[in-house]
Amino acid sequence: MRVAGAAGVMAMVLAACTEKPQPVAREFPDPDSAGAVLLVERCGTCHVAPRPTAHVADGWLTVLNRMQMRMRSRGYPILEKEEQRVLLEYLQAHAAPAVK
Ligand code: HEC
Numbered sequence: 001m002r003v004a005g006a007a008g009v010m011a012m013v014l015a016a017c018t019e020k021p022q023p024v025a026r027e028f029p030d031p032d033s034a035g036a037v038l039l040v041e042r043c044g045t046c047h048v049a050p051r052p053t054a055h056v057a058d059g060w061l062t063v064l065n066r067m068q069m070r071m072r073s074r075g076y077p078i079l080e081k082e083e084q085r086v087l088l089e090y091l092q093a094h095a096a097p098a099v100k
Pocket of ligand 1: 039042054063072
């Protein structure tokens with residue numbers, strides 16, 4: 001029984017390792033950057049995390065400010081100043097090209 005139990009636990013651990021926790025995370029540009037991590041962790045809870053190309057660079061600050069309001073009204077922790085700065089920089093760096 002002990003052997004079977006251990007095998008069962010191993011199988012679970014292996015399954016956990018091969019399963020991607022956030023399949024969408026790797027699809028973002030520069031996926032290991034602090035900005036991408038913030039985007040996936042903080043912006044993928046109420047809805048699927050948006051792509052940076054959802055807005056042009058100039059549009060992201062307005063969206064972030066509105067999302068802060070949504071987070072506050074739903075009792076989510078809001079982004080700290082530094083987090084908002086890092087996230088905004090990331091979104092703007094990978095934003096949709098500005099319309100000329
Ligand atoms: C507390 C819940 C909540 C969280 C967390 C949240 N959002 Fe939203 N988001 C909403 C709601 C509700 C809407 C639809 C209403 C609206 O657009 O304001 C929305 C819509 C959006 C849209 C589509 C509308 C548009 O203007 O393009 C984008 C993009 C977006 N969110 C980005 C973000 C980003 C970036 C973050 C992380 C900083 C985030 N959201 C975190 C609730 C949330």
